[in-house]
Amino acid sequence: MGRLIVRRLFYLVVTMLLASVALFLLFELSPEAVVVNELGPYSTQEQRQIWLEQNGFNRPPHERYLAWLSRFAVGDLGHSRLFNVPVAQILATRLGNTAILAAFFFAALIPLSLSLGALAGMKEGSWLDRVISFICVLTASVPPFASTVLLSAILVFSLALLPGTSSMMDGFSYRELIMPVAVLVLYDFGYVARMTRASMAEVMMTPYVRTALLKGLPYRRVILSHALRNALIAPFTVIMLHVNWLVSGVIVVEFFFAFKGFGSLVLEASLAKDLHLLEACTMTTVVIAVCTQLAADIGYMFLNPRIRFK
Amino acid sequence: MNPVAPATAADAKPILELDGLAVSYFARAGEVPAVTGVSLALKRGESLGLVGESGCGKSTIALAIMRHMSGSGRIVNGTVRFGGRDMGGLDAEELRAIRGAGIAMVFQEPMSALNPSMTIGRQLVEVLTHHGMMAEHEARKRTAEVLADVKLPDVDRVAASYPHQLSGGQLQRVVIAMGLLARPAVLLLDEPTTSLDVTVEAGVIDLIAGLRQRYGTALVYISHNLGLIAQVCDRVAVMYAGEIVEQGPIADVFGRPRHPYTAALLRCIPVPDADKYQRPLAPIRGTVHLPQDRPPGCGFSTRCEHAVPGTCDRAPIPLEPTQDRADGLVRCVRWRELDLREKPLPPAAFERESTEEMLLTANELEKHYPVPGEGWRAVMGGERRWVKANQNLNFRVRRKQTLAIVGESGCGKTTFAKVLMGLESATGGQIVYQGVDLGALPVAKRDARLLRSLQMVFQNPDETLNPSYSVGTQVGRVVRKFGVERDAARVRGRVRQLLEMTRLPAAFRQRLPRQLSGGQKQRVAIARAFAGSPSVVVADEPVSALDVSVRAAITELLIDIQREHGTTLVMISHDLGLVRYIADRVVVMYLGQVMESGTADQVFAPPYHPYTEALLSAVPVADPTIARTRIVLEGEIPSATNPPKGCPFHTRCHRKLGDICVNVKPPEHRTGDGLHRIACHIPLPELERMEPVFRRGRPAAV
């Protein structure tokens, strides 16, 4: 097992390095693009030349990459043109806000989708299964951008139950979190629940569940200690990997509800072509992705005795 | 209607009774009557075998007894009584009390029958605690006792293990222990040894027989293997297509069958003291019907040699008592008039191939596979370990003969085949064929002529044909590829010929693999292998996944085609019975090394290599007139990554001499003109004094 973890750590580093190379090639390779972005389209040729020289852009690309990377590695992420503050600062604030959103999202998603999925998978083909399954396909078919609008139309505009924006102008507000979390959960719980259902249904068909039943164990006990334990391994991994998916979802809801989080930051950075900010945001998503991947792998190993006691 | 056996002893009251049990599955295509009216009675402590080919409803009966029907299954008729109570009238709680405690069940695949994420100990203990039989600590004590009873070493370690940490043989013992834990009155065993190696199987069978005496448990032993049933059971019920066709004491039923199906089945399995020249197998014609299109009247009538139209296929045939033997029942209208004793067959219709022309020579052949090592350095790909799949193989294959390579799992049989075919490259030594070293010539580098002359038949019929293409397309592709024919019409003609050769109807050309049965798929695979008229065909366990009667048919087909074409056959098998039957020469392998080689007659008679002796004694034999020495090997087959030094067999050898076997590689004795080789430290004269394993004529030892 130690071997597997080391291997994954190795891949993690490789992936991040590759990602940094890709970003560099995309954004920093051509000095021309960098300087135009930095000084604006109306800067003179002379100004650009001076700026390039000052910032060491006349060196060969691989040296520039190494310099860029070492700056990145020590946390010097540059300056955001859009917000006129250091990138690290705005990034930290926005990540913090999105972390709160994510925490509520998972707190709602996990119990809802796991319990529905397990219920449906317990008796494959029963009416309960069919109802749950249909609800899951239905909700998973409404894209977040559509559900933000539809939900707002109902809950915010027609019924006036909830605030329509989540900009938190007057300080932190739980009420303003409800809509974004609801939209995200609505789109996603169906997917996780269906995954759980499939896993549960598969486990219910296994010979060891039959063995447990034929040992004369009560049905409850068979479900709780034999079936669920094994059926939840797969959804666990899926949920962990959902952090990555969540970033995509968060961009949409934060944009719509004007929530000042990481998702809207990515979008703002790209619309404003704020290079340093965009680079830092993208790199952050990669770090988040590989770290959750690692966490998922390690968690999987702990849940699965086949790997734990190799 | 139900002729239950009359009471003979004081305790004759049956513990388990089935009366007219009928079970159907309700599939999309309609009702599948899997079991139609089965009546059985099992007395306390008795052991009943349920034997029959795949799909005849054996497992369905077992599950119906437990009243555990999968979603689509339903008991449509009849009753099951346990201890006199009708199981159908029990509520869920009462049923639960009987499951595991009154009747327990052991399944085929022990690995999948145990929860992978719970320790063995907990899975066992919960049987007792949940039946409220005893408290946790007592239950743990009892568990340890029973684990010791099933002869598992180091009981505490086993109890603390997860299933994947034990071997197949150990798991099967665990599952049997689980069955016996609550001391049930009845234990149902559904093919409990099918996935095990022969020598490990022999150990488990012995164990079951022993425990039955100790625990006084009544057994229902389900198997397709007549030989195993003969070893474990007192009585046997032979099933065909959802009903019992014959029932009675083992020695009677197998010694003098009354039903044509039983007799035909016995003619489908080789006996250990005869080969293809002395006693050819007689396959049953046709194939088993699906339950839904069973013929009216006698279910066997479409395949029975003795069927008389108008008599056999009219009304349902009752199960009648046979007066001349205790407790005997038979379901055949003509049983009184038929004489089903095995008639001596006409002398062999063909000659023994006795050429000495060498076709293939394996010379110190060696194949080692790299496996990732452990530890930190291995992560970066530094350190490597090797599985020694083949070591120092030396043997020769003679033209037109059949060479059998026999051994248990992991002995390197398939590796050898892969190297020979070029799917893997040897890491040392040579296989010489027509002056070329095949071991160093992967398929990609072989020319068309060489490819054509070496072909292969594979083990698993379900994976041997590409599911996307019709039979005709697949066989036709080979014909075209090997340039046998090019013109479309002639290719089709050739395909038709090949199908005919494998006794398949020409219309099968258009079928997709999933429209064929296992045996038919294997026939197509044989047609494909012979399409380019190869000179050597390697058959890797070609019949081991097939049913008894199909197995006989495919074996005979292979022999016939081989003889017609003068092909050399390299047959790879773990089944010594089959090898004895088919082979001219035999190579016995263990952990990648040759233990013994020679002509079939030499290998199957003393002097034996101790491993050969043990393998032979593990062959299940149905014929009650054959007695044999019983040798049960201890332990499991060691891993090929880390094979024992000295003699590889020393960890299990029943004749081990001592340290010399542990430390020194055994010498090779040569006898019988030098053609018979045995690698063992025991001196040759002593080996020559061995008793033959099988003796005919004496009554079966129990």
Place this chain on the structure above:
Amino acid sequence: MTAAPQEQTIAAGDEESRSRGLARLVRAIGLLRESRLAMLGVAIVLFWIVVAVFAPLLAPFSPTANIRPMQPLLSVAPNGGRFWLGTDHLGRDILSRLIYGARTVLIYAPLATLSAYAVGIMAGLLAGYRRGWIDEALSRLGDLVLAFPALVLYIVIISKFGASGFNIILAVTLASGPGIMRIVRGLVLDLSGRAYIAAAQLRGESALYVMLVEILPNCRGPIIVDACLRLGYVVVTIGTLGFLGLGLPPPNPDWGSMINETRQFALIFPYMVVSPCLAVSSLVLGLNLLADGLREISARD
């Protein structure tokens, strides 16, 4: 187990397999008919295909003509026709835009998915069949791409290269290719251990033949199911990009942009946003139901 009719033996090998493929398709649809939900999926998808194909015939107005702004549902148009779904803030007929929007999405989504599949399948076949360093390199590359959240990848690409139909196809190919590669690779790893692959190698077939003729057709079940689901995701993606203002340049009607452009009027004129929302959701639902039905069939086979 009825014997195949013997009269058909005239057909030559290739025609045989072609007619069989057709028969299989018919059979698959027959099986789909057993599931009502799958049939609903088929109906929805077919409906949108018909709408997209016959858009010029079905749309009552030009999708880009500014006729009369902010007309409610069912209101009468100046030319005597009707704005069945009203008009938007620029006076364009919403129904017509919806109909042409179907065209946009049903052109770009399948094209993008197809292109992602072409890349993913080839890479997956190579990685799974050749193994070794090719596999290692392709898999690491795939991991790299998958480390970017899909939408971030789209945003980065589109902010760098600009929004156009071609770039969207490119971005989808890049973002989905690795996922498809993983699926195909897994299938190939499993299938290449089968005896029929060994049999093909033993008769000297080339690697390309083995990959394309022996392996690929047997991957079709899972691939088709996945393609349906993925097509749904791509529809969502294209919509999302439009919604974020990164979609196809205006005035091309596309459902996501329609929502984005009119969402500030949602309070007063909810109909402007509701109909494109329903349109995109129904198409995705149809594809998901179809995928479910197909999955059930392939599990049965």
